Amino acid sequence: MAARPEYSNASAASEQIVKIDGAVKRFGGTTALNGLSIEIRRGESHGLIGRNGAGKSTLVSVLTGLRAIDSGTFLLNGSAPPALSDRNAWREAVACVYQHRTLVPDLSVAENLYLGRYQGKRVISWRALNREAAAALESWNIPILPTTQVRDLGVGEAQMVEIARALSQGSRFVILDEPTAQLITSEIDQLITRVNELRERGVTFLFISHHLDEVPRVCDAVTVLRNGRDVLHGDAQKLSTGQIVSAMVGDEATGIALTASEHVARPALPPKTPVVLKAQVKVGACQDALDLSLRAGEVVGLAGHSGSGSRHMALALAGHVSRWSGEIVLNGKTVPKPWNPGTAVARGMALLPEDRIKTGLVGSMSIEDNITLPSLKAFSKRVLIDRRARKKFAEDNRADLGIVCHSIKQGVGELSGGNQQKVLLGSALSSNPSVLILFHPTAGVDIASKATILEIVERHRREGLAVVLVSDEPEELAFCDRVQVWVRGRKVIEKSGMSEEELVSAMEGFHLSPELP
């Protein structure tokens, strides 16, 4: 190994690996960290909990030296952190295992371990490299052959290789960013055992998870974040789930039934309202089948974090999953198989995908083009597109949705996130669907646009649009008449009028509600 830098030797005695006090970090108009303080002691496993947008990712980017805080103090190993440009120093001090894999799939485990830092000689000695890798893996008690191709590893094994790489780089402080999101139960158990073993041997972990049940099994201490601030510190073994959840949610929201007010605003549907969608969909990765019956004008939420299966099933509903079993009855007709997006759109099932840049919009095309993409056929007169009708439709949408642009001929790539989302919503609605599947409709969108987007959906709902809303944001799910909560491929609860607290804890794998299924 390379010689450890001065600062970590000098501070080896320091109790705290990380000490952050009053950190503030702003991005443009938004404050990501708002006076956050956290202390991570050497040798402990520290749980970091918070909902999306609470500041976890920003904190991780600060801890790994990708960003500097605007104000506040940050001590790493008892002294000022290295300069952001000194990547080596950071690598040796902190390592992070991200949710997405950072290993090269076509190289062996050994190559991945030493990628970019082959030692000394010009020609690589494979034998020496493999021997060194085997020794490293063995010393951390990770039973993986160094010559295995990373492609052939399971998700859990690959994660262990990432941890091993972090340790072999000299770091004794490892951040695990939602390590269990994509693991099956047996892999989670293995990971937890291994993490606990490594902790015994002096490795410090910052463990980020959405699954509260894992926290007492792994962590010594817990910090809960909310709105860029630390709102709760405590002993992981002593804090109750209820305490953690109410810290995540905040006092202001506790106990209020989220959907109640909406129910007041939404009169009950007339008794004869037709069922537009009846679905029984089973996808491979999920234990439970999606069982859905949706009447015109009804809004059902599918809640769950990544890996819960809710997205996968909603994608299957929209025709984007080739392997599924069961039956979808749309407007009284059983849909044909193969059920593909083209047929789905033609039959009245529209989708607002979750990543508007990657899967939603065609960046090289204009607002007008994008907004009419699913409905080009309706704008075709005999052979050619009726430009006036199309232009009028786009202009109407621009006014209706409040899209801020200088012309509908403007490229969508130049628009702000909120305006892009409005274009995408206009596009999804342009085919006059009877069912609209929304993925995180207000993610990454400014507050004003959020309201507009939900207003537009609500207006169409009143005219009979049935909505499936896929989200893990209680604010969005408040829009639903009832919500199904999914955790790891199982439906844990379906109910209307859930409180934010109840919803959050159900998504985190706990039911606060007494009426468990």
Added chain:
Amino acid sequence: MTHNPIAGAVAPKRVLSDLLQPEWAILPVLVVVMIVGAALNSSFLSYDNFYGVVQQASELGILTMGLTVVLIAGKFDLSLESTFGLAPMVGVYCLLDAGGSGLNLAGSPFLALIAIFLTGAVIGAFNGILVVYLKFNAFIATLATLILLRGISLGLTRGETLSDLPPLLTYPGEATALGAPVSFLVAVGLLIILTVFMSRHRIGRMLYAVGGNPQAARVAGIPVERILMGVFVVAGVLAALAGLLQAGRIASIPSSLGQNLIFNAFAAAVLGGVSLNGGRGTIAGACGGVLLLVLIQDVLVLSQVPAYWINATTGGIILVALFISKISGADKAN
């Protein structure tokens, strides 16, 4: 098209404005080439010279239009130049009597004509299946078909040149109408039809969407696979037509017909502002690129650059033209 007289009057203007899109930043370069050409050799501006230039530009242009449609849809087809050579060969081969080297399968030149276009369509469909359904990388799959089809041309003819083509087959490539080569009229017709199709037909718009973001196109319910198949077939047919025109002009079909032409087509498309990443570019722009390329080669020939150095000079000039279009902003797409 529409019952509204005002809308009807607007339409031709629209077509014109489509022809004058930003891709025409290439225009100044074209003007410079013309001035240089006229200065170097007085016969550059003659009718005879332009007649030849326009003929060549039409053949390359039709091939490039096919390629452009594929590029806009976000794919590649290198094998178009082999289709260019093989399709007319198959047509003639079916037709020629046993005294020649043919099979005498078809008695009628009309059938031969149909065979030519059918060959283009079948090759296009074959490439389409490889790329769209078997999901082969378009570059390598069509490189393989390029080699395969070139080999078939060579095998069929044993390296010989087919001559004595029936008049029906040579007519479009050599005839003159209204003082212009028929091939030019065909190319201009195609340019107009394809331009209108790409900008005003729903499938044209879908093509841009598929090339710009296939996932978004899928979400919008566009049958991405079927569209791409169609694109390969259309490109194949256009390549066959372009090959037929050239065969007619030179009144024979050498086994090397169309060899290396795909590089010129690519260069022309990119010069004309077509993005190799898909989703951007126009047919008119690509045709501007073709015109530029053919004019450059013409100027080189007229200024008596030794034949062996034409290729090297063309390559150098393409680089210069790319550089100019970069600073003029015409290549924003790439």
